[in-house]
Amino acid sequence: MTAAVPDSVAELLAASLPLWGVSGVVVRDAAGGVEVTAGAVRFSIVRAPANLPFRWLLVSAERRRGVTGVAGLLRAVRTAVDPDFRPLRVRVAALPPSP
């Protein structure tokens, strides 16, 4: 069983805050999740229960939000910490796996 949030995702989140120009920290919690703090914004990222169609949950004092993968997680985290961010509405079409 992998950690609640894999190291690769935790490292990505830690690298993302400076890219977005956001001051904050990303730290591991005891349960293998991740806590993100940026100014007054604070939330945890935990593995979603198996009965939910999500991979992770973003949990703050105000709400819980499910995300299905890394791309969605990045979008949700940036939306939470970067007030200037506007999610891109256009999606890249799935690459055909062969010509």
Add this chain to the structure above:
Amino acid sequence: MIPVWVLTGFLGSGKTTLLGRCLKHPAFARTAVIINEFGEIGLDHDLIETSEESFVTLRTGCLCCRVRDDLLLTLEDLLRRRVEGVLAPFERIIIETSGLADPGPILMALMTDQDIAGRIALAGVVTTVDAVHALATLDRHGEAIRQIAVADRLVVTKTDLVAAPGEQLTARLAALNPAAVVIAAAFGAVDAEELFAGSGGKQAADLERWLASTPAASQPAQPHQAIASVALVRETPMRAVALTLLLECLAEHCGSDLLRLKGLIQIAECPDRPAVVHGVGHVIEPPAWLERWPSADRRSRLVLIGRKLQAAWVEALATALEAEVAEVLAAGQT
């Protein structure tokens, strides 16, 4: 589809001289030319000898600011007259931008406009660089930096006025755009056919050269410039879905700062045919598949050029997405 080349370069860097030379070449007989001149009185087109009917001068303002009004309508008109037989069936279009143009909006318009999609294809960007004044220009004008950063081919002009492109300029160009082919030109003399050959970065022969100049590592931004290149290299094939997610995340989180993206990717589901990816800003073109690998090097290589790009973030993103895809696939097999 008709290949469209964008010829750009800062004011006085020799675009028109270069174009004039190229158009005298017999291979360019079937070339339509659109020249954007900044100002009420255009001079550039008088300096070029070519057939008038396939020649359009836009004098209403800078192309990058009036892409929709001017450039796309002009292209539409050219294509319509070609179909109607009013114009000779040109086989190539060259757009010369004004010296102050930011080529980004022009490239994005060419890649995305629904009305001309399917009839033209952006073949590539040729940027002229003045060997005498480029360093000073780059220190002062962001447009000049962006013109170099998006180029497929850099033509260093006026080399007849200097002993050789200085090491400083060579290093600056390599830092701004390590993937571009650099060609030296004296008096605008270059191999015209080679310069505007094929369909830019998607031809195997062109890719050979491009791959040879792909940086082994990312190039940090130099002083006085905010543009850097980031290289992502993968020794093992990528899953198609991982690449799709990677491109989506790059477009979403770096799009406004991403001037150019180019890659040759080994897809795990089809490892013998490399996928070529190409993007400008938020826009990623559908991948083109090459028939075969252009060399024995089958590593996936993705080069990004833009502002505020961070190699560590791109690497972390690719690693996280690949791990996620591997985990999902493994879970599906159990």
